[in-house]
Amino acid sequence: MSLYDSLNEQQKKGVFTTQGPVLILAGAGSGKTSVLTRRIAYLIDNMGVNSWNIMAITFTNKAAGEMKERVDDIVGYGESVWVATFHSTCVRILRRHIDRLGYDTNFTIYDTDDQKSVMKEVCKKLEIDTKQLKEKTILGAISSAKDELISPLEYEMSVMGDFTKRRIANAYKEYQTLLKKNNALDFDDIIVKTVELFKSCPDVLENYQNRFQYIMVDEYQDTNTAQFELIRLLASKTRNLCVVGDDDQSIYKFRGANIRNILDFEKVYPDATVIKLEQNYRSTQNVLDAANAVIRNNIGRKDKSLWTEQGAGNRLHFRPFDTAYEEAEYIASDIKRKKRQAESDYGQCAVLYRTNAQSRLLEESFIRENIPYDVVGGVNFYSRKEVKDVLAYLKTIDNGKDDLAVKRIINVPRRGIGAASILRVQEYADSMDISFYEALQQVDQIPTLGKGKAADKLKDFVTMIQMFRTKLQFCSLEELITDVLETTQYVQMLEELDREEAEERLQNIDELITKVVSFEMAREELGEEITLSAFLEEVALVADIDGVDKDDNKVLLMTIHSAKGLEFSQVYLAGMEDGVFPSYMTITSDDPMDIEEERRLAYVGITRAKDDLTISYAKARMLRGETQYNPVSRFVKEIPPHLMDNKLPSIRKWDQDEYETDSYERSHFKAKPFQTGMPQNSFGGRTPQQRVQLNDTVFDKPKNNWEAADTRRNNWESVSVNTGYQKTTSVTPTKQARDLSEIIGSRPKAVVKKKETPSANKPYIAKSLDGLSKGVPTTSGGLGYQAGDRVRHIKYGDGTVLKIEQDTRDYKVTVAFDEAGNKIMYAAFAKLRKI
DNA sequence: ACGTGGCCACTTTTT
């Protein structure tokens, strides 16, 4: 039996059509990775192609690694085939040739934080008021321009009259200048500069064209214009370009992905062979029917429909809840039930949601139920403060040209170098046209600094960095990091923080060291050189999903975006509410294409499920500190009711029954006034949050102790109301408010007349909305537990209360935890629950 | 030079 017997006819066509342009439209779960890996095998084994001449491009390192492994399994040449992400491919090329563009080959890569810092400097220099035009906005515009391969010059030409765009054009130019000065590239530059290199150096391009004679691109629907151009250039000699993608799974428009790349592939390559893979090997027919029904509502897609030879399978499980809290509890308990009844193990379950913020409630439930889980994404590990600090030390040691890194750590931990000194050094560097670090090296030459204390401290810093550089010549990266932490007393600085925080940050540092060690080991195994630059580069290009290990047998929690390309036996789609998914942003957007992208995301989510799909919905949910009441997601309503298992209302009924509220706006205001949050005398001295009934709208001057603030945004999405205490509460104006204000022709100035004076001494027990904030504020009344009680902490687990003391502002509780040992904590923060 | 308190914005998704 040959390698290819298990393939269906369409898949075989994909494998055997090796010459010329090929477009494979691969529906979700249609076995496209099998096709790609077998295609590589076929090229090598049957076509006599040298494995070295084959390139496969993916979007994540994880996908690249898996593909390599699978090729390796089949033909054993896995390592010699170039399988890599767009970004790592380009970085590898640039490391060899970017000097042709006037950069140094040991350039650094800037992440979004770094970009923001640079842009801040740019704005200062160009006197751009960042209140009017935010750094993020400018960076967004620049990023979009780069995705479209628009240079600063071209951008400037195209904007002519528009004042704001003109300023962006200037900022773009200045930003690039600054990056170059720092010998740095941002994410977009990695692609853009490679294209630039190929266009300006035909010899370099030809070199790579000769090398990559067969090119394959995975997840082609996610490519942007720059990436397409890159591929087009590389493939223009042999034209052996095979792209695989699914227009229905294009979910990265916000990142510049151009869906036209896949829709118009046949226009660019009229001789392209087009192959459709529609047979699905992943999911049950019920899941596929649901997915098909949803995606059918999009116009502007290539017509196709998934089918399977598997049976109908279980129906989808639709589970409505009153609150997000109950939703989370249900999901946790259901997973536990499946485990108990041996229906499925933890590792086969995944909970998917629209936004990272939704993971929190779920996590809390999982902790309560003792379910092992991993959250993918959220705040990237490498963007945590302490990790970035250590990396900045490494960057400074590796490449003194990275001003940003140097400035980040020059006074961390504190060594008495202040803003004034830094400014003087910078001025000198500017005047001499050298980097910040180079200026530091010649401190004695800086007239404004003289020979004072400041100069000595700067000198000490330089000596220390030089010492690390010397040391690096003969020690491992691990030793270097340890030495940096010790010499700088960084760890000591962290230990001075309060215990909980220190512990967490130290853990992150430990994890970083672990990553260094495993990097060194992996490199050693491959016989590759271990350099600091290589480590920093790898770190800059990791995605959250890259670190996920399927063998851990843990439930995975992640956004639907992160879940693309993955599959699970048991999938939970949580938070299926209009306003959450589709997000409020897309509902209110004037571009109808936005909702289509959101629908594709729903399609991706549904098609992750192999056996069971549970869709849940919460009537009330706390979002940004506000309770929102949302109707069921329109995408759920697009699923035919007969595919779902519970007593489902008919489609018609959706519009009137309890799952529906009359309109999105109205639904916000059914909340009665109530108070929640911490009592005033609790730690931190916060005032209670006021939730107000907005139906009593007034437009007069602010009344009583409600002081009105202006509307924050022109489109009146929210109005700030100062409660007369200190806390500003953000509320959303009623529909009436909008109408009325249109009539009187002004923006609502005050939308609240309700007067409620919270008495400072009166203890509040939160009237939490159906347990939305269960267990939050308990301090001043009674804690709900006393010395000797067994309590549960979200992080430390169970323990016994040893003593409770009245501190100046809060109760100080000492708990002996079974696992974590003794801890002293403030009651308001600890959120202990009696068990 | 450094710490603190108040004020604000943030939450859509990420290589």
Next chain:
DNA sequence: GTGGCCACGT
């Protein structure tokens, strides 16, 4: 509910 930033005070 949180983190970043600025202004101010020591």
